[in-house]
Amino acid sequence: MNVLIVFAHPEAHSLNGSLKDFSVQQLKNAGHQVQVSDLYAMNWKAQLDAADTQAPLVGEYFHASLDSRFAYEHQQQAADITAEQEKLRWADAVIFQFPLWWFSMPAIMKGWFDRVYACGFAYGVGEHNESRWGERYGEGNLAGKRAMLVVTTGGWESHYSPRGINGPIDDLLFPIQHGMLFYPGFSVLPPVVLYQVQKAADARFASWCDTLATRLDTLATCEPIAFRRQNGGDYVIPALTLREDIAPGQSGFGVHQKR
Amino acid sequence: MNVLIVFAHPEAHSLNGSLKDFSVQQLKNAGHQVQVSDLYAMNWKAQLDAADTQAPLVGEYFHASLDSRFAYEHQQQAADITAEQEKLRWADAVIFQFPLWWFSMPAIMKGWFDRVYACGFAYGVGEHNESRWGERYGEGNLAGKRAMLVVTTGGWESHYSPRGINGPIDDLLFPIQHGMLFYPGFSVLPPVVLYQVQKAADARFASWCDTLATRLDTLATCEPIAFRRQNGGDYVIPALTLREDIAPGQSGFGVHQKR
Numbered sequence: 001m002n003v004l005i006v007f008a009h010p011e012a013h014s015l016n017g018s019l020k021d022f023s024v025q026q027l028k029n030a031g032h033q034v035q036v037s038d039l040y041a042m043n044w045k046a047q048l049d050a051a052d053t054q055a056p057l058v059g060e061y062f063h064a065s066l067d068s069r070f071a072y073e074h075q076q077q078a079a080d081i082t083a084e085q086e087k088l089r090w091a092d093a094v095i096f097q098f099p100l101w102w103f104s105m106p107a108i109m110k111g112w113f114d115r116v117y118a119c120g121f122a123y124g125v126g127e128h129n130e131s132r133w134g135e136r137y138g139e140g141n142l143a144g145k146r147a148m149l150v151v152t153t154g155g156w157e158s159h160y161s162p163r164g165i166n167g168p169i170d171d172l173l174f175p176i177q178h179g180m181l182f183y184p185g186f187s188v189l190p191p192v193v194l195y196q197v198q199k200a201a202d203a204r205f206a207s208w209c210d211t212l213a214t215r216l217d218t219l220a221t222c223e224p225i226a227f228r229r230q231n232g233g234d235y236v237i238p239a240l241t242l243r244e245d246i247a248p249g250q251s252g253f254g255v256h257q258k259r
Numbered sequence: 260m261n262v263l264i265v266f267a268h269p270e271a272h273s274l275n276g277s278l279k280d281f282s283v284q285q286l287k288n289a290g291h292q293v294q295v296s297d298l299y300a301m302n303w304k305a306q307l308d309a310a311d312t313q314a315p316l317v318g319e320y321f322h323a324s325l326d327s328r329f330a331y332e333h334q335q336q337a338a339d340i341t342a343e344q345e346k347l348r349w350a351d352a353v354i355f356q357f358p359l360w361w362f363s364m365p366a367i368m369k370g371w372f373d374r375v376y377a378c379g380f381a382y383g384v385g386e387h388n389e390s391r392w393g394e395r396y397g398e399g400n401l402a403g404k405r406a407m408l409v410v411t412t413g414g415w416e417s418h419y420s421p422r423g424i425n426g427p428i429d430d431l432l433f434p435i436q437h438g439m440l441f442y443p444g445f446s447v448l449p450p451v452v453l454y455q456v457q458k459a460a461d462a463r464f465a466s467w468c469d470t471l472a473t474r475l476d477t478l479a480t481c482e483p484i485a486f487r488r489q490n491g492g493d494y495v496i497p498a499l500t501l502r503e504d505i506a507p508g509q510s511g512f513g514v515h516q517k518r
Contacts, residue, residue, distance in 0.1 A: 010308040013320040046305035046366040049269040061272040064358075065413070065457075099323075103438035104363060107305040107370030113361050137424060154324070158498040162510035165396060165489055165499040171512055172434055174426060179362035198324075230424055239417040240424040251421035252511055253430055 001220055003027050004091035005036045008098040008109035012041070015201050016152060019194075020097055022209050023150070026216050035087055039108045045080065046111025052078045069119035077118065084116040088142065093219050094186070096176075097150040099197075103172050113180050122184040133237050136183050138229035143185030146219065149173060150192045150212065157195040169193055174253040178227055187224040189215075226258040260479055262286050263350040264295045267357040267368035271300070274460050275411060278453075279356055281468050282409070285475045294346055298367045304339065305370025311337045328378035336377065343375040347401065352478050353445070355435075356409040358456075362431050372439050381443040392496050395442050397488035402444030405478065408432060409451045409471065416454040428452055433512040437486055446483040448474075485517040 005023060009016035020036070027034045037044075045051075050062040053071035057063075071077040077085075088094065098105045117123065122142070126135030135141075151173070153160065160169040173191055181188045192215050194208050215222070228234045234246055247255045264282060268275035279295070286293045296303075304310075309321040312330035316322075330336040336344075347353065357364045376382065381401070385394030394400075410432070412419065419428040432450055440447045451474050453467050474481070487493045493505055506514045 010306070010323065011321045014322075040306065040308065044306075046370060047269070047299065047303075048360075048365065049299065062270045063273075064269065064360075101307075101323075102369075102372050102376065103434035104369065106307065107366045107373050110361070110363065110369045111305060111366030114366050117361065156497070156499070158500055161500060163501040163514060165494055165501070165515065166438065167433060167512050167515070168510065171430065172438075175362035175431055175434070179425065179431075235424055238415070240415070241417055241420060242422040242424070251427065252513075253426050254511075255422060256424065256426070 001092040002033045002090050003035075003219070004087050004094045005034065006039065006094060006096045006109065006112060007036060008039045008106045008112075010040045015197055015205070016097065016099055018205070019150070019152075019208065019212060023095065023097070023212060023216060026213050027219075030217065035090070037084060037087065037112070039112060042080075044108050044112060045078075045115070046108045048111065048114040052081060052115055054078065065119040065124060069124060072118040072120045078115075081115050081118065084112065085118070085121060088116070088145075091145060093146040093148070095148050095150055096181075098152075100151050100153045100155075100172075103166065105176065117180075117184065125184075128238070130237060132231045133240060135185070136230060137178075138182060138185065138227065139231060140183070140185035145186055146189055146224070147181040147186035148189040148191065148215070148219065149177065150194075152194045152197045154198050155196065160193075160195070171253050177225065178253070178256060182225075182227045188227065189219070189222050189224055228256050228258060260351040261292045261349050262294075262478070263346050263353045264293065265298065265353060265355045265368065265371060266295060267298045267365045267371075269299045274456055274464070275356065275358055277464070278409070278411075278467065278471060282354065282356070282471060282475060285472050286478075289476065294349070296343060296346065296371070298371060301339075303367055303371060304337075304374070305367050307370070307373040311340060311374055313337065324378040324383065328383060331377040331379045337374075340374050340377065343371065344377070344380060347375070347404075350404060352405040352407070354407050354409055355440075357411075359410050359412045359431075362425065364435065376439075376443065384443075387497070389496060391490045392499060394444070395489060396437075397441060397444065397486065398490060399442070399444035404445055405448055405483070406440040406445035407448040407450065407474070407478065408435065409453075411453045411456045413455065413457050419452075419454070430512050436484065437512070437515060441484075441486045447486065448478070448481050448483055487515050487517060 007020050024034050053067045055071050055076040058066045058070050098109050125140050128134050159166045162168050177188045266279050283293050312326045314330050314335040317325045317329050357368050384399050387393050418425045421427050436447045
């Protein structure tokens with residue numbers, strides 16, 4: 001397979017840097033082609049703004065989605081955005097690796113999504129009518145590709161457990177896994193989460209690599225999270241609420257996953 | 260009151276820009292002192308990295324929390340970080356206004372939290388022992404201050420309803436409201452969320468301003484969200500799981516709020 005690793009950590013010698021290097025080697029040893037977008041090393045521009053289009057503005061003022069769509073459709077995006085989109089087209093699987101900062105990804109990676117996910121590429125795709133509400137949540141330009149998060153936390157596993165104070169890790173990752181990955185079409189694999197990584201990191205490194213290796217070795221075969229497809233019949237269109245007869249009386253992130 | 264508005268939108272002439280201007284005027288008219296951190300206008304640096312400290316590195320390599328703590332404690336932080344911390348100390352209330360991009364805040368605002376929330380200032384505060392696990396989730400350096408989100412979305416309100424496909428808006432905002440605001444001590448007010456803002460924006464602008472004005476007028480008096488304090492007796496320390504006799508059998512973000 002062709003595997004892209006999108007990586008966000010400011011220090012190459014960190015645990016995250018070492019885990020990323022291990023992943024590259026493990027994937028290459030298994031015969032995969034690997035590219036890495038090391039966002040800090042690339043000095044990735046995080047903020048979406050008018051410099052992201054080389055075309056004249058569509059309207060009087062910069063408009064994030066209108067100007068993004070125009071630039072995308074007319075091959076006038078900033079070169080760094082086009083390059084990342086090309087990597088996504090090339091990839092069969094994409095791994096997003098980052099330390100959990102403030103219960104989400106580092107700003108530099110959020111800026112990768114904000115900018116690379118152009119209108120017409122990752123959203124605003126497909127027709128909106130009575131039976132389909134665009135191509136998203138299971139359909140779209142990234143359909144057929146796999147995505148997986150590799151996340152490290154300083155906090156304890158119990159703090160991220162179903163009744164832990166930080167909130168359950170699956171719910172904290174839902175806006176990313178469902179909202180950023182499933183949305184443009186990715187099949188989303190269960191995440192690799194390594195907890196409390198500042199404790200005894202040297203002693204535990206080999207065990208973390210084992211965990212990671214197991215998941216990398218099954219990147220092509222592992223069963224994705226069973227998020228419900230938007231246009232598969234489970235949702236009322238255009239309200240996009242779950243049909244009343246499915247998971248009746250329940251609500252929250254969990255209902256959007258088949259159990 | 261002293262009110263700080265932290266604002267993230269790339270275009271001053273946008274709806275978000277107009278709403279921000281309205282808020283400033285409304286607050287001033289009511290006699291409040293107002294400062295605005297307009298992150299795009301300030302060309303705010305989004306990525307946390309070794310340039311955030313002016314001190315020599317604590318270890319051989321850059322370490323986000325160790326070097327952040329050292330720089331904070333020795334007055335050697337980058338000047339833009341210090342300036343924002345000073346604004347937070349000055350403020351009685353802080354409003355964070357942004358468009359919801361990929362179910363979270365724009366990268367430039369995430370980078371405000373990543374960098375301004377230094378170790379020793381917003382996390383890593385207080386002692387950890389058998390009855391207290393640091394000062395956080397209701398305690399900390401920002402305790403006594405109020406915070407409120409003002410968020411715009413392109414999507415419909417039903418898409419963010421309890422069974423809407425995007426997930427309930429309260430759950431999408433939990434990592435921000437609970438994880439970034441309640442964590443360092445803020446009392447978090449219910450958010451102002453304006454939906455589907457790309458539809459008939461001119462015709463609806465006055466109504467949005469009315470909604471906003473009502474909330475700004477009650478900034479000092481409105482009841483905060485009743486998140487549970489970490490050290491208030493509801494959690495088992497150090498596992499930090501909710502006590503078994505509270506909301507028995509329930510899990511998810513909702514259990515961390517008193518009903």
